[in-house]
Amino acid sequence: xDPVKRVEGRAIPFGQKNVDTxxxxxxKWLKTVSREGLGAGAFESIREQEGNIFDDPEYAGASIxxxxxxxxxxxxxxxxxxxxxxxxxxxxxxxxFSDIFAGNAFKNGLLAIAxxxxxxxxxxxxxxxxxxxxxxxxMSVTSPFQDRFPFEMDAFRHQCLIEGLDxxxxxxxxxxxxxxxxxxxxxxxxxxxxxxx
Amino acid sequence: xxxxxxxxxxxxxxHVVDQRDDGTALIYIDRHLVHExxxxxxFEALRMAGRxxxxxxxxxxxxxxxxxxxxxxxxxxxxxxxxxxxxxAQLEALEANAxxxxxxxxxxxxxxxxIVHVIGPEQGFTLPGTTMVCGDSHTAAHGALGALAFxxxxxxxxxxxxxxxxxxxxxxxxxxxxxxxxGPGISPKDLILxxxxxxxxxxxTGHVIEYRGEVFEQMSIExxxxxxxxxxxxxxxxxxxxxxxxxxAYLKGRPMAPKGADWDAAVAYWKTLPTDAGATFDKSxxxxxxxxxxxxxxxxxxxxxxPVNGTVPAPESFADPSKQDAARKSLDYMGLEAGQALxxxxxxxxxxxxxxNSRIEDLRAAAAILDGRKKADNVKWAIVVPGSGLVKAQAxxxxxxxxxxxxxxxxxEPGCSACLGMNPDKVxxxxxxASTSNRNFVGRQGPGARTHLxxxxxxxxxxxTGRLTDxxxxxx
Numbered sequence: 001x002d003p004v005k006r007v008e009g010r011a012i013p014f015g016q017k018n019v020d021t022x023x024x025x026x027x028k029w030l031k032t033v034s035r036e037g038l039g040a041g042a043f044e045s046i047r048e049q050e051g052n053i054f055d056d057p058e059y060a061g062a063s064i065x066x067x068x069x070x071x072x073x074x075x076x077x078x079x080x081x082x083x084x085x086x087x088x089x090x091x092x093x094x095x096x097f098s099d100i101f102a103g104n105a106f107k108n109g110l111l112a113i114a115x116x117x118x119x120x121x122x123x124x125x126x127x128x129x130x131x132x133x134x135x136x137x138x139m140s141v142t143s144p145f146q147d148r149f150p151f152e153m154d155a156f157r158h159q160c161l162i163e164g165l166d167x168x169x170x171x172x173x174x175x176x177x178x179x180x181x182x183x184x185x186x187x188x189x190x191x192x193x194x195x196x197x
Numbered sequence: 198x199x200x201x202x203x204x205x206x207x208x209x210x211x212h213v214v215d216q217r218d219d220g221t222a223l224i225y226i227d228r229h230l231v232h233e234x235x236x237x238x239x240f241e242a243l244r245m246a247g248r249x250x251x252x253x254x255x256x257x258x259x260x261x262x263x264x265x266x267x268x269x270x271x272x273x274x275x276x277x278x279x280x281x282x283x284x285x286a287q288l289e290a291l292e293a294n295a296x297x298x299x300x301x302x303x304x305x306x307x308x309x310x311x312i313v314h315v316i317g318p319e320q321g322f323t324l325p326g327t328t329m330v331c332g333d334s335h336t337a338a339h340g341a342l343g344a345l346a347f348x349x350x351x352x353x354x355x356x357x358x359x360x361x362x363x364x365x366x367x368x369x370x371x372x373x374x375x376x377x378x379x380g381p382g383i384s385p386k387d388l389i390l391x392x393x394x395x396x397x398x399x400x401x402t403g404h405v406i407e408y409r410g411e412v413f414e415q416m417s418i419e420x421x422x423x424x425x426x427x428x429x430x431x432x433x434x435x436x437x438x439x440x441x442x443x444x445x446a447y448l449k450g451r452p453m454a455p456k457g458a459d460w461d462a463a464v465a466y467w468k469t470l471p472t473d474a475g476a477t478f479d480k481s482x483x484x485x486x487x488x489x490x491x492x493x494x495x496x497x498x499x500x501x502x503x504p505v506n507g508t509v510p511a512p513e514s515f516a517d518p519s520k521q522d523a524a525r526k527s528l529d530y531m532g533l534e535a536g537q538a539l540x541x542x543x544x545x546x547x548x549x550x551x552x553x554n555s556r557i558e559d560l561r562a563a564a565a566i567l568d569g570r571k572k573a574d575n576v577k578w579a580i581v582v583p584g585s586g587l588v589k590a591q592a593x594x595x596x597x598x599x600x601x602x603x604x605x606x607x608x609x610e611p612g613c614s615a616c617l618g619m620n621p622d623k624v625x626x627x628x629x630x631a632s633t634s635n636r637n638f639v640g641r642q643g644p645g646a647r648t649h650l651x652x653x654x655x656x657x658x659x660x661x662t663g664r665l666t667d668x669x670x671x672x673x
Binding site: 016017018020022023026027028030031032033034035044045068069070073074075076077078081096098099100103104107108154155156167168170171172174175177178180181182185189190191192193194195 | 212214215217219220221223225227228234235237238241246248251254255257262263281283284286287290321322324327332333334348349350351352353355356359360361362364366368398399402403429430432434452453454455456459460462463466498519520523617618619636638639640641644
């Protein structure tokens with residue numbers, strides 16, 4: 001994974017609450033065996049509507065999406081994170097995220113930044129005309145108008161993102177501890193091994 | 198005496214491989230279910246990195262999401278090709294990846310095939326006190342047997358395949374205590390829809406829910422699976438119900454469950470799992486069972502629930518302005534008006550199936566309503582999709598298939614079917630479906646499809662009258 005230290009650019013002031021992953025990318029796009037090309041299907045049911053915000057030339061090339069509470073709820077499909085990435089989105093800012101979506105975003109270096117609703121309201125205004133900056137080192141979101149909103153992030157995820165660490169490599173380094181757990185449970189709970197059907 | 202612990206804390210503590218100072222932990226995963234949609238990119242990444250599956254023996258693969266539910270073999274027993282080339286390629290990828298990585302695979306025409314969340318418990322792969330994952334958010338279902346089970350994304354699927362662990366932050370604990378028992382004609386599906394209506398789709402975010410109260414003790418394992426399945430619709434990654442004698446009776450003798458002395462040792466351990474007296478939860482919600490009516494959804498979020506004898510709410514009735522806006526959009530999408538009686542809403546499609554409601558008890562409940570009756574003329578399409586080959590065989594042995602087909606339903610092969618608008622089973626744009634599935638999102642059952650979630654008996658009642666109906670009017 002490439003390190004992510006800073007995301008700067010125009011933000012789409014979408015603002016909707018409870019955006020489910022079926023809306024981000026519908027099931028017909030999930031038949032692929034690749035992670036690529038899903039941007040074409042992102043927010044399809046919304047993009048069918050005339051005058052929708054995703055096709056507004058004002059936000060062409062935007063790298064940030066601003067949304068409402070509970071972003072990414074519903075299905076666990078990581079295709080939602082891949083689709084956002086493929087449409088050029090590098091960060092989503094919202095008051096809250098579903099647990100599974102936040103995890104999927106993290107694994108793909110897509111920032112899921114949680115900020116209070118009043119900060120979101122302000123950034124929605126800024127986004128209409130100006131860019132927004134997310135700085136991972138100072139852990140803050142800023143605007144050209146001196147707005148500065150600090151955010152929190154799980155320390156482990158923060159470190160992985162700014163250093164571009166591969167999580168499987170990190171876990172592989174704990175192979176001895178994993179083996180110890182397996183040896184202990186094999187002797188204490190031999191029934192844990194599925195019976196041969 | 199040790200500090201009292203919740204069921205969740207006991208399972209979590211027993212699976213910590215490595216604890217980090219920042220609060221995250223490396224957690225061992227005892228069971229991994231794999232299906233065709235969320236696994237191909239994970240297997241490909243393993244291949245690219247030259248990695249193996251650490252514990253193929255703890256992994257079980259089965260196709261379900263993409264599989265058509267029409268006949269799979271012709272009269273000569275040959276495989277019928279799948280028309281959609283992309284679906285066919287994805288199914289072939291799983292069929293090739295499973296043996297290539299040494300994973301047990303249940304094929305499309307095997308009688309044991311079915312929806313991942315139906316076959317896990319059915320095969321005895323799901324066990325109390327285990328950690329279980331699958332690249333599907335409805336993995337929460339398995340919490341019905343006291344397993345800590347949750348959905349993961351494809352990168353996490355890859356991580357579990359490679360390491361048999363996940364890096365996790367401990368969730369908060371939430372108790373949903375239900376006081377009293379459900380009234381006649383009220384099902385576990387009505388209860389969980391009501392609960393989601395009370396706490397909202399983000400009510401359980403960051404939490405693992407434990408469902409507590411006599412209603413769950415009296416509930417069958419099938420009913421518990423329906424409840425825990427929809428925990429994710431309340432934002433909780435996992436649900437839990439304490440294992441008890443019903444759980445043990447359900448699991449005993451299942452093909453992959455422990456046998457002999459192993460069985461006795463397992464039961465002795467499982468009996469230590471229920472939440473200790475005096476253990477505390479981070480959040481607690483009390484629900485009155487007497488408040489639960491036969492329930493349907495009116496909007497495009499699972500929290501948009503109303504008793505079937507109620508009316509469509511006015512957007513202005515919600516306090517939150519963004520909810521008002523969402524309600525307006527939902528009503529527009531659903532083609533409904535504020536104040537309209539739900540019982541006047543006509544339906545053209547009926548879907549009985551999905552990982553929420555496709556088990557034998559669900560089919561029995563629907564068949565009890567349909568026995569000797571026919572679907573209404575305005576119902577154009579009605580299908581029953583058993584959750585597994587074994588459920589299908591059991592239903593046929595009981596003659597349920599005849600009741601369904603005599604009533605005008607199609608009797609299908611097991612799979613996810615019309616729950617998600619992926620395989621050929623879809624609801625046409627602008628039409629309504631009385632559906633026993635779990636999500637009424639925009640476009641979920643097909644572009645423009647209008648979903649009303651409900652119980653199997655309620656879906657059967659809607660088929661008979663051609664409109665949303667209180668099943669108690671048809672109960673004999």
